[in-house]
Amino acid sequence: MYQYIGLTLYMGLLKRPKIKDFWCTSSIFRVPYPPQVMPRDRFYNIAWNIHMSDPAEDALNDSRKGMDNYDCLHRIRPLYDSLRVACKAVYHPQQHLSVDERMVATKARIALKQYIKNKPTKWGIKLFVLSDNTGYTVDFSIYTGRSTLVSGKGLSFDAVMSLIQKSYLGSGYHIYCDNFYTSPALFSHLHGLGFGACGTFRDTRIGIPKTKENALTKKSPRGTIRWIREGPLIFIKWMDTREVSVCSTLHTAFSGDTVKRACKVGGKYRAIEVQVPTAVKDYNQFMGGVDLSDQLIGSYSSWRKSRKWYVTVLHHFIDIAVTNSYLLSKQLCSRLKQQPMTHQAFQELLTAELCGVPSQPVLESYHHFPVAIFEGAPEQKKATQGRRKCRLCGKCTPFMCEACKVPLCVIVDRNCHKTYHSSACGTEK
Structure with a gap:
């Protein structure tokens, strides 16, 4: 299995149109490494028969479809649970955390498949991901449908609270999220648990204060700030090229921060300093943790198209583990004041160790004539x-x-x- 996983990582580094091309001997693009690890037919046999759960138990679970005790994640449940525990066991995240969605691309005919038109990957299995600002995937959960809601306060509330566990994190963390998750009910609940929260909000969300007194208009100059405070919550609106709405339990309305913007002065565009709320500045800085994680996972992903949805999820789990391992390696090197490896060099070394076949250096022939x-x-x-x-x-x-x-x-x-x-x-x- 180590060799199989190592070869999937190798295929993520070195792309080929088909898997069988890695064992092709008649092409000018043939590669010698995969045949040294295992034969092609053995790799195919593992790929065709790989399971993360007992097939007999899968059949029993399928017979319960439509009942309360049916588990739609049964085929990936053992690895799913153990990987979530491993992500939290070996690393304590930094203070600034972000929550966002991630899509695992698939068009399999399953109830888990979702469609999100604003995502680069529109069809796939949706994950709610908790990440810190280094890109480390601290925790994640797979969306299985509205029938799993337990609090009665909405999907966004339950998605965040399934990832924020005080028993593991403690308190004092700052949570950043976008307008899909932000609500007064969620931020008040997080504040009661000892977590700060900051995020953009929608004016139509329940509990958002609505007033036209001294409100922003389309003609308000860039840098104009308006705010309303309700207990620990502060609702801020700031005029940039358009109106930006932010809710926070961490910040004051304005602390003297500025940002450079191109504005028309005297008939010419010039870069001038514009006042900006601290909440907006921190949101832009710390909200991109999940996006950074997606970028690192997509750089050398082992994903390949498969007819079995659980195999697609398996390769995504492998990518999460490898990316988190690389980030841990960078953290350890910084503490030891050593030069960290690049992402590609780390994955090459990991691939060679998993496969058990070290790469042979190419000796250059020198002719001293x-x-x-x-x-x-x-x-x-x-x-x-x-x-x-x-x-x-x-x-x-x-x-x-x-x-x-x-x-x-x-x-x-x-x-x-x-x-x-x-x-x-x-x-x-």
């Missing part, structure tokens, strides 16, 4: 044109080493070429 420094000189200048000082004796010579590109004499009574390559300095070259 004396050749002319300058070729194509006219007949009367063949002995003089292109002459340089010999590296050993300092006298002029028209010859150099083909591999080392070092000028060296090659004459009857002074063979500096042979002396140079038989000495210690020539050996190091």
